[in-house]
Amino acid sequence: MSHIDVKLKKTFPGTGFNIDVNFTLPKGEITVIFGPSGSGKSTILRLLAGLECAEAGSICLGSQSWFDSAKGINLPPQKRSTGFLFQDLALFPHLDVKANIGYALDGKNSLNSVKKMIEMTELTGLEDRYPHELSGGEKQRVALSRALIRSPELLLLDEPFSALDAAVKKTLYNEIIKLHKKIGFTAVLVTHDLAEAYRLAEHAVTLKSGKVERQGSPEEVFLGKGLSTRIQIPVKVFAMESDEIHTLLTVEENGRTFRVFVDNDEAQSISIGDEVIVAAKASEALVFKI
Structure with a gap:
C-alpha cells in the first residue's frame, strides 16, 4: 500500500x-x-x-x-x-x-x-x-x-x-x-x-x-524545531528487582539514589554496575514549583 x-x-x-x-x-x-x-x-x-x-x-x-x-x-x-x-x-x-x-x-x-x-x-x-x-x-x-x-x-x-x-x-x-x-x-x-x-x-x-x-x-x-526533545541523566545501576513484566532499577546520580521502572525487554542488556542514561520525553516531564 x-x-x-x-x-x-x-x-x-x-x-x-x-x-x-x-x-x-x-x-x-x-x-x-x-x-x-x-x-x-x-x-x-x-x-x-x-x-x-x-x-x-x-x-x-x-x-x-x-x-x-x-x-x-x-x-x-x-x-x-x-x-x-x-x-x-x-x-x-x-x-x-x-x-x-x-x-x-x-x-x-x-x-x-x-x-x-x-x-x-x-x-x-x-x-x-x-x-x-x-x-x-x-x-x-x-x-x-x-x-x-x-x-x-x-x-x-x-x-x-x-x-x-x-x-x-x-x-x-x-x-x-x-x-x-x-x-x-x-x-x-x-x-x-x-x-x-x-x-x-x-x-x-x-x-x-x-x-x-x-x-x-x-x-x-x-x-518545535531547535528544542531538546529529551531529558537525560547519566546514572549508575546498583540494584535490580524484577517481576513478570517490569524491572525496578535503583540508580545513583551524584550521591542521590532513585528508582526507575523499565520493561523487562529493556532491562535484558542492563547489569548491576552499569552506567546508563535515564531519559524521559520532554513532553512527559512533570514540573513543580518549589
Missing part, C-alpha cells in the same frame, strides 16, 4: 464550522490527529471510513481512490479497507471473545485467523469469555483484534483509551506499539491527550477549528 493522501472539505450549515484539511498518512506508520474537542477529529475519521461524505476533495491510496469528488468516486464503507476501533468499543454482548473477533470473517480459514490474532494480542485463555466477563484492557484488546483481523489498509482509532485509567492506558500503549512492530499496519489515532499523542505518534497532524495547523514528526509538531 502507498501512503494515503487526504484532501477533504465539508460544511455544516448553520454552525459556522467547516472541515477543510489536506494531509498525508505515511505507509506503515501511526499518525495521530491531535486537537481539542470540537476541532473535527472524529468527523475526519468518519469521512475516511465512508460513514460520512465530504462535499469536495479526495482520499487516494497511490493510484486507488476511495473518494474523489471530481471523478464521482465514493466507495461505500464495506468497499474501503478500513478497521475501526470506536470509543465505546461496540463489542457484541451476546458473543464470546473468539466470535467477536471473527464476526466479519467467513470461509474455512476464519477459525485459524482468529486463533492467530488471539495469540498475537495475548488473549489466549479468554476465547470463551463474554464482554461482561472481561476487564477494560481485555475488552480493548478484543476490539483491536476485531479491527485488525481482516488486515485493513487503514486502522482508525477514535479516542479508544479515553475512559481507561492511567495504568491500563500505559499497558495498552505498549501493546499497540509492540503489535505495530509485528504487523506494520497504517493507522490514524485521534486524541486530545498530548501525552498519548506524543507516546504513540510516528507522524502527527494538529487540528484547530477544522483546519490543519501543523503536520510532521512528533518532535516538529509538538515540541
Whole structure:
C-alpha cells in the first residue's frame, strides 16, 4: 500500500464550522490527529471510513481512490479497507471473545485467523469469555483484534483509551506499539491527550477549528524545531528487582539514589554496575514549583 493522501472539505450549515484539511498518512506508520474537542477529529475519521461524505476533495491510496469528488468516486464503507476501533468499543454482548473477533470473517480459514490474532494480542485463555466477563484492557484488546483481523489498509482509532485509567492506558500503549512492530499496519489515532499523542505518534497532524495547523514528526509538531526533545541523566545501576513484566532499577546520580521502572525487554542488556542514561520525553516531564 502507498501512503494515503487526504484532501477533504465539508460544511455544516448553520454552525459556522467547516472541515477543510489536506494531509498525508505515511505507509506503515501511526499518525495521530491531535486537537481539542470540537476541532473535527472524529468527523475526519468518519469521512475516511465512508460513514460520512465530504462535499469536495479526495482520499487516494497511490493510484486507488476511495473518494474523489471530481471523478464521482465514493466507495461505500464495506468497499474501503478500513478497521475501526470506536470509543465505546461496540463489542457484541451476546458473543464470546473468539466470535467477536471473527464476526466479519467467513470461509474455512476464519477459525485459524482468529486463533492467530488471539495469540498475537495475548488473549489466549479468554476465547470463551463474554464482554461482561472481561476487564477494560481485555475488552480493548478484543476490539483491536476485531479491527485488525481482516488486515485493513487503514486502522482508525477514535479516542479508544479515553475512559481507561492511567495504568491500563500505559499497558495498552505498549501493546499497540509492540503489535505495530509485528504487523506494520497504517493507522490514524485521534486524541486530545498530548501525552498519548506524543507516546504513540510516528507522524502527527494538529487540528484547530477544522483546519490543519501543523503536520510532521512528533518532535516538529509538538515540541518545535531547535528544542531538546529529551531529558537525560547519566546514572549508575546498583540494584535490580524484577517481576513478570517490569524491572525496578535503583540508580545513583551524584550521591542521590532513585528508582526507575523499565520493561523487562529493556532491562535484558542492563547489569548491576552499569552506567546508563535515564531519559524521559520532554513532553512527559512533570514540573513543580518549589
